[in-house]
Amino acid sequence: MSQILFAAGALAAIGLVLAVILTLADRFMGIKTNEKEAKIRECLPGANCGMCGFSGCDGYAHALAETPGVKPNLCRPGGQIATEKIASILGVRAEYVEPMVAFVHCGGDCGKNGKKESYAGLSTCAGAKMLYGGEGACVYGCIGYGDCRSACNYQAICIENGIAHIDARKCVGCGACAEVCPSHVISVIPKLAVPAVACSNHEKGAVTRKKCSGGCIGCMKCQKNCPVGAITVVNNCAQIDYEKCTRCRGCVELCPVGCIEVLNTDLK
């Protein structure tokens, strides 16, 4: 019996000594983390996408708490909600955050884009891209092995009919998919009711047309008719400047190949 007591006592003594050491260490060497920083960090979504320009969410929270003048509206995944919360913690005015969404600039699904080879290697876009730009006749388009789907933290991407589709309800606009896409067909654009060019092909119209029936042929019709001059055809492919675009959607009706789509008219 006495041995049990002795063992228990010895352990308790060791435990006590260690506890005292740890408490003292925390008292004298502990670093007080900024309360604001922890609170701000909770408002951020934790995607660590780097769209704010800081090294991950921790970095942004640190900068917000410590450096005056860092704007609270830089977090795109967090959007308006996160911005308002952060602004209320910091005691500054929240500014409007335009909601963004990723968009696949390619409409060449299995029905439209022809095939030029049969690929049986690693089933990743990066792998397929290396072998003559993938299976599709068009080497500029979506390859459809879903590298973007694996990169997405929000399960917002699915591959349908050979090309990637982005669910705008789930997408937060972090741009993780745009970074991994070896064809660079994904870009992050404003979310609500904007026209978007679903093609990235830079070949001449006739060449594009032979490969894919949905491709931009660079006919300049949209560029000539845009009332605000927001569309320019660069290297045979239309590009929209969203700073200028008034969302009038005139170009959508005009496009002879139908490669300008309107996004998310049903979302608010």
Added chain:
Amino acid sequence: MLKTLLSILLASVIVNNYVLSKFLGICPFLGVSKKIDQATGMGLAVIFVMLLATAATWPLQTYLLAPNGLEYLQTIVFILVIAALVQFVEIALKKYAPALHRSLGVYLPLITTNCAVLGVTLNNISDGYGFIESMVSSLGCGLGFLLAMVLFAGVRSRVEKAIPPVAFRGIPITLISASIVSLSFYGFAGVVDNLFGGAL
């Protein structure tokens, strides 16, 4: 002396690899081996903690527990001491070496009571090593852990790219590849003994 130390080091890195032949520390081995940079961070943190733990527990055993006939408290005391020590080091690192804390910090709390760390300290005692021998053996075990983690992270990145049958996807194929890596380490059995003419 040097020969003995070298043979202890090599034996603990390769032949008695804690993960691949003693099956200790499997949890971080499977958990953090998805990416090579994370595996390296974890491996370095384990080396660090193993050395610290041995430096603290060997004197404790030799000068406190053994003279007082308290060897039977070894395991529980070691757990207590290692856990407290790691917490203490974490606080100190945060204060004095924030850069080091940022790179190792995430992993430190994960390995406070890791079985590989505890195993090293206990095995050092039961193998009857002196202080320097114990430290060398811990260094070797840590290096072995790092080696296993990094090797396996490489294997795993290849496995992720492959398309195994549906039933094998995820954990099963990971365990199978771990066992193959472990088998390959059996090729080293006896190598070190023969190298040093049975110095161990």
